[in-house]
Amino acid sequence: MSVTHGTTTTAGPVPGDTPPEATSATGDAHRHSAGIEAVGRVARAVLPVTGVLSDPTQLRTYECDGLAHYRVTPALVVLPETTEQLAAVVRACAAHGVPFVARGSGTGLSGGALPRADGVLVVTSRMRTIREVRRADQRAVVEPGVINLAVTRAVTGEGYYYAPDPSSQQICSIGGNLAENSGGAHCLKYGFTSNHVLGAELVTPQGDVVALGGLAPDSPGYDLLGTVVGSEGTLGIATTAVVRLVRLPEEVRTLLVGFRSTDDAGAATSAIIGAGIVPAAIEMMDALAIEAAEAAVHCDYPAGAGAVLVIELDGAAVEVEHEYAQVERFCTEHGAFELRPATDAAERALIWKGRKSAFAAVGRISPDYIVQDGVIPRTALPEVLRAIAELSSSSGVRVANVFHAGDGNLHPLVLFDDAQPGAGKAAEQVSGAILDLCINHGGSITGEHGVGVDKAAYMPRMFSDDDLDTMQLVRCAFDPDGISNPGKLFPTPRLCGEVPGKRKHAHPLVEAGLADAF
Amino acid sequence: MVHSTGETRQQLPPEEPPGTGAQAHGPVPVGTPAVRPAFDTEHPPSAALIGDCVHCGFCLPTCPTYTLWGEEMDSPRGRIDLMKAGLEGAPLSDTMVQHFDACLGCMACVTACPSGVQYDELIEATRVQVERHHQRPAGQRALRAAIFALFPYKRRLRAMRGPLRAYQASGLSGMLRRSKVLDRLAPTLAAMEALAPPLERREKLPERVPAVGQRRAVVGMLTGCVQGEFFPAVNAATARVLAAEGCDVLIPRRQGCCGALSVHNGRQEEAERFARATVDAFERAGVQTVVVNAAGCGSSMKEYADLLADDPAYAERAARFAASVRDVSELLAELGTVAPRHPVDMTVAYHDACHLAHAQGVRAQPRALLREIPGLQLREIADPEICCGSAGIWNVLNPEPARELGDRKARTIADTGAELLVTANPGCLMQVASSLERQGTRIGLAHTVEVLDASIRGIPVRGLGIQR
Numbered sequence: 001m002s003v004t005h006g007t008t009t010t011a012g013p014v015p016g017d018t019p020p021e022a023t024s025a026t027g028d029a030h031r032h033s034a035g036i037e038a039v040g041r042v043a044r045a046v047l048p049v050t051g052v053l054s055d056p057t058q059l060r061t062y063e064c065d066g067l068a069h070y071r072v073t074p075a076l077v078v079l080p081e082t083t084e085q086l087a088a089v090v091r092a093c094a095a096h097g098v099p100f101v102a103r104g105s106g107t108g109l110s111g112g113a114l115p116r117a118d119g120v121l122v123v124t125s126r127m128r129t130i131r132e133v134r135r136a137d138q139r140a141v142v143e144p145g146v147i148n149l150a151v152t153r154a155v156t157g158e159g160y161y162y163a164p165d166p167s168s169q170q171i172c173s174i175g176g177n178l179a180e181n182s183g184g185a186h187c188l189k190y191g192f193t194s195n196h197v198l199g200a201e202l203v204t205p206q207g208d209v210v211a212l213g214g215l216a217p218d219s220p221g222y223d224l225l226g227t228v229v230g231s232e233g234t235l236g237i238a239t240t241a242v243v244r245l246v247r248l249p250e251e252v253r254t255l256l257v258g259f260r261s262t263d264d265a266g267a268a269t270s271a272i273i274g275a276g277i278v279p280a281a282i283e284m285m286d287a288l289a290i291e292a293a294e295a296a297v298h299c300d301y302p303a304g305a306g307a308v309l310v311i312e313l314d315g316a317a318v319e320v321e322h323e324y325a326q327v328e329r330f331c332t333e334h335g336a337f338e339l340r341p342a343t344d345a346a347e348r349a350l351i352w353k354g355r356k357s358a359f360a361a362v363g364r365i366s367p368d369y370i371v372q373d374g375v376i377p378r379t380a381l382p383e384v385l386r387a388i389a390e391l392s393s394s395s396g397v398r399v400a401n402v403f404h405a406g407d408g409n410l411h412p413l414v415l416f417d418d419a420q421p422g423a424g425k426a427a428e429q430v431s432g433a434i435l436d437l438c439i440n441h442g443g444s445i446t447g448e449h450g451v452g453v454d455k456a457a458y459m460p461r462m463f464s465d466d467d468l469d470t471m472q473l474v475r476c477a478f479d480p481d482g483i484s485n486p487g488k489l490f491p492t493p494r495l496c497g498e499v500p501g502k503r504k505h506a507h508p509l510v511e512a513g514l515a516d517a518f
Numbered sequence: 519m520v521h522s523t524g525e526t527r528q529q530l531p532p533e534e535p536p537g538t539g540a541q542a543h544g545p546v547p548v549g550t551p552a553v554r555p556a557f558d559t560e561h562p563p564s565a566a567l568i569g570d571c572v573h574c575g576f577c578l579p580t581c582p583t584y585t586l587w588g589e590e591m592d593s594p595r596g597r598i599d600l601m602k603a604g605l606e607g608a609p610l611s612d613t614m615v616q617h618f619d620a621c622l623g624c625m626a627c628v629t630a631c632p633s634g635v636q637y638d639e640l641i642e643a644t645r646v647q648v649e650r651h652h653q654r655p656a657g658q659r660a661l662r663a664a665i666f667a668l669f670p671y672k673r674r675l676r677a678m679r680g681p682l683r684a685y686q687a688s689g690l691s692g693m694l695r696r697s698k699v700l701d702r703l704a705p706t707l708a709a710m711e712a713l714a715p716p717l718e719r720r721e722k723l724p725e726r727v728p729a730v731g732q733r734r735a736v737v738g739m740l741t742g743c744v745q746g747e748f749f750p751a752v753n754a755a756t757a758r759v760l761a762a763e764g765c766d767v768l769i770p771r772r773q774g775c776c777g778a779l780s781v782h783n784g785r786q787e788e789a790e791r792f793a794r795a796t797v798d799a800f801e802r803a804g805v806q807t808v809v810v811n812a813a814g815c816g817s818s819m820k821e822y823a824d825l826l827a828d829d830p831a832y833a834e835r836a837a838r839f840a841a842s843v844r845d846v847s848e849l850l851a852e853l854g855t856v857a858p859r860h861p862v863d864m865t866v867a868y869h870d871a872c873h874l875a876h877a878q879g880v881r882a883q884p885r886a887l888l889r890e891i892p893g894l895q896l897r898e899i900a901d902p903e904i905c906c907g908s909a910g911i912w913n914v915l916n917p918e919p920a921r922e923l924g925d926r927k928a929r930t931i932a933d934t935g936a937e938l939l940v941t942a943n944p945g946c947l948m949q950v951a952s953s954l955e956r957q958g959t960r961i962g963l964a965h966t967v968e969v970l971d972a973s974i975r976g977i978p979v980r981g982l983g984i985q986r
Contacts, residue, residue, distance in 0.1 A: 125588035363633030
């Protein structure tokens with residue numbers, strides 16, 4: 001293993017944006033530090049003494065989230081325990097023009113919680129109370145720091161669970177899930193976070209506390225909740241979420257299938273979905289990803305497999321039984337050489353453990369890696385996978401593939417060793433080329449990890465300037481001063497002027513009378 | 519321990535301000551103007567091992583301090599960040615030390631880590647550096663000195679027995695606990711007092727306990743310090759069970775502390791001394807297998823190869839010794855059961871001691887042994903991977919958070935509805951016993967071998983709180 005994983009102590013250049021530190025190095029530095037001091041005073045007045053961190057040693061441990069490639073030490077960290085405390089800090093930020101970044105458990109994979117050197121990191125890890133479980137209504141009211149899996153654990157005894165299941169579900173927070181519109185293996189059938197959040201309490205970038213949505217399934221008027229879910233912390237900080245609870249299925253069948261190649265596995269996937277079956281999950285891992293998972297958790301996947309599928313069917317027993325027979329047939333028809341159904345809960349857990357630990361497990365076979373999150377139409381799977389393999393062999397950069405095959409959400413893991421000169425650059429190029437492949441096949445640059453700081457530079461490849469400007473109008477409606485997680489999601493702050501100041505000229509769309517700045 | 523062979527022992531550059539008297543391995547005076555990097559070059563936490571961490575956060579939910587406080591610097595990946603800062607030249611500040619010290623060393627994160635980060639090696643190397651270069655406040659120093667002058671020495675522990683027994687018999691103990699005077703006066707003293715189990719009559723073990731029936735193995739047995747003095751019945755049960763399963767059990771009289779407490783607290787030289795003496799004692803006994811019934815001791819003895827790697831006279835012997843160490847449940851499972859079991863009609867909750875489950879990977883064996891007993895119903899405790907807060911001497915040094923962790927564990931234990939709690943470490947037994955008592959849960963406590971012993975002999979299970 002290399003000694004240099006993540007030794008870049010400063011952020012890698014944030015493509016197309018001013019690196020966050022650069023701001024504090026300008027003439028604004030003094031003003032920022034005065035602002036930070038002012039916010040710090042407010043925070044110390046309203047928070048418990050352990051809830052405000054300014055010791056550089058402690059601040060350093062917050063310099064990155066799950067994407068360790070980018071690192072920025074925040075100027076101040078606050079750990080509020082209540083909405084009121086959090087709102088007071090945000091109001092102080094607004095009053096002094098200090099940017100703030102929200103963070104849950106810090107497991108995000110797009111750098112969405114990357115701090116600002118001139119800003120405050122608002123960490124919700126101490127807001128972790130499940131306030132209410134309304135079983136009859138199939139709703140739970142939870143604080144943002146509540147761990148995803150904790151919701152399920154709290155209600156499984158009563159026959160329910162929380163459906164979105166990112167691989168990091170044992171530690172990622174509901175607040176972070178809401179910000180990133182997180183997915184997971186079972187989103188193929190059950191949908192993303194946006195399908196499971198029915199209401200939220202939001203602290204706006206001005207520090208106001210507003211309620212969006214509610215316990216009822218739909219609210220009249222604009223779908224502001226829908227706007228906020230997946231907005232990556234740019235529209236405020238959710239301090240409560242009303243989440244949907246789903247009844248545990250009567251029957252669950254999990255099947256591990258070994259294939260010689262990703263082509264075969266991809267074709268089997270298309271055949272299953274094409275036949276109208278909607279499994280709870282269809283996950284694919286290629287040989288390199290299998291190797292990593294084996295090394296990490298000894299999941300005992302079929303030996304010699306070029307790819308495995310993890311297929312899970314759930315629902316009414318009769319239905320599962322019927323679909324299971326079809327799935328077996330499709331797999332066999334497409335060259336499966338081993339079908340291994342889980343016979344008990346322990347076997348099922350082991351199959352999933354291999355899949356869910358795959359990202360981190362790649363640390364066993366490579367010192368450094370980039371996780372990509374592209375989406376393609378499912379039918380393009382074999383072609384795109386072949387193109388990725390070609391990219392890999394022509395560049396000499398190894399790529400492991402782990403992904404939600406059912407909905408075409410790829411997670412290529414681009415492996416490199418930062419200790420080798422130029423390796424990081426080469427990996428970034430391959431990574432970028434993979435995103436181009438996705439876009440060219442009619443897909444998207446992110447399926448569930450968010451854009452964050454990592455993919456902001458790729459937004460113009462998917463959207464025209466007009467598209468991006470229109471998105472900025474939404475952002476400015478919530479955050480005219482651009483202090484809520486600036487530098488994320490978009491390549492450059494465009495409409496609201498330079499962060500964190502007010503804009504100087506009206507946007508062309510506004511001037512043309514096509515749009516309004518709220 | 520981290521070892522980079524070929525690296526010579528280096529002194530730190532002579533940059534100390536004149537007159538401080540700081541030596542390369544001496545304490546760093548607080549407030550020196552020159553910024554001295556946190557670690558010297560003699561086995562600092564390994565940069566390569568630190569590099570294995572990909573910052574995924576999967577360790578966080580299993581970390582007791584993260585569970586309590588929800589902050590990064592008191593999580594495994596946060597502490598790894600701090601180690602990295604130290605390697606990059608950051609000073610060993612009081613803040614940094616505080617977060618290293620707060621680590622219980624339970625190793626739950628090692629189990630949880632998908633990237634295979636060897637946090638156990640990292641934190642142990644860091645602790646040695648902290649001991650070398652950091653000076654704690656006087657009160658803390660005195661407490662640590664007292665602990666290490668007492669616990670690893672059987673004779674001194676034994677000398678405490680009389681006064682403690684008199685104290686318990688007087689009934690003062692219960693009164694003092696109820697009045698909470700001790701809690702207010704000195705939380706640390708209160709913690710030690712509350713943790714001391716009612717003393718049992720010591721059963722003197724012979725040097726050799728012959729196998730019953732056909733001899734299947736010859737094993738040496740570690741009696742331990744706290745185990746031997748506070749829980750002598752556990753040692754007696756261990757010897758009987760091993761003998762019943764066909765082992766000649768040799769119990770060297772001249773064995774001392776294995777050094778676990780020292781190694782887990784960065785007191786390297788002391789740990790090495792204990793380790794050498796332990797290797798000597800069992801080599802003299804001439805056994806191929808060394809059996810341990812205390813999880814913390816077993817785990818550190820299995821790591822002697824690393825601990826003594828730099829000592830040419832012992833490196834090879836230590837490696838051989840380490841390979842011969844087995845937890846008692848591990849050995850019994852390897853041998854397979856021959857002694858008939860009598861029914862034990864009890865519901866039993868099994869608590870994983872961290873140094874058995876996380877450090878040694880021994881989880882299935884004790885459960886399997888318990889399940890073999892007719893009539894015994896085994897129940898699982900929720901969140902089994904979370905430490906009970908004992909963690910060697912951590913609960914003595916950090917009584918308040920330890921109590922909080924103990925209370926959480928006691929609640930999950932009570933939720934099982936079991937009549938008997940079984941675990942394999944004296945520290946866990948003491949910690950959990952005091953938490954359960956504070957919470958008012960009436961449940962018996964016993965070591966795994968005490969249950970096996972009772973089943974083999976067809977007598978009621980002995981243990982804490984059962985016959986009181």
